[in-house]
Amino acid sequence: MSLGKKLYELRTNKNIKQEQIAYDLEISQSTYCDWENNVSIPKRENLLKLAEYFNIDVKDLEEEIYKITINNKKSAIALVNSPNSKINSTEAIIKVAESLEKLTNLFEKYLEKNQNLSK
Numbered sequence: 001m002s003l004g005k006k007l008y009e010l011r012t013n014k015n016i017k018q019e020q021i022a023y024d025l026e027i028s029q030s031t032y033c034d035w036e037n038n039v040s041i042p043k044r045e046n047l048l049k050l051a052e053y054f055n056i057d058v059k060d061l062e063e064e065i066y067k068i069t070i071n072n073k074k075s076a077i078a079l080v081n082s083p084n085s086k087i088n089s090t091e092a093i094i095k096v097a098e099s100l101e102k103l104t105n106l107f108e109k110y111l112e113k114n115q116n117l118s119k
Contacts, residue, residue: 002059002064003038004036005059006061007036010056021053
């Protein structure tokens with residue numbers, strides 16, 4: 001289950017509207033809507049507020065965020081967010097992209113070497 005689905009389930013089980021949660025958490029309704037639709041991920045302080053609001057352990061919400069979501073069309077985009085991380089998700093994406101580029105270069109060199117050996 002994604003974080004958005006979990007938030008939706010918690011909200012609808014309590015029969016609460018998005019607008020009410022947003023008001024209670026002092027955030028915009030569109031921000032909460034983005035969380036529920038997996039468009040964005042709440043910051044640590046908002047995760048704590050959500051856990052308190054729904055009277056659940058914050059780990060129940062965090063476990064959904066730790067998962068890596070990969071959307072593969074023509075290129076892969078990895079979204080990584082950890083409340084214990086010292087970098088934000090944008091920095092994490094850049095690091096993942098740099099690592100993938102290095103890995104691709106190594107793999108290309110490996111293929112070139114093996115093609116030369118087979119000749």
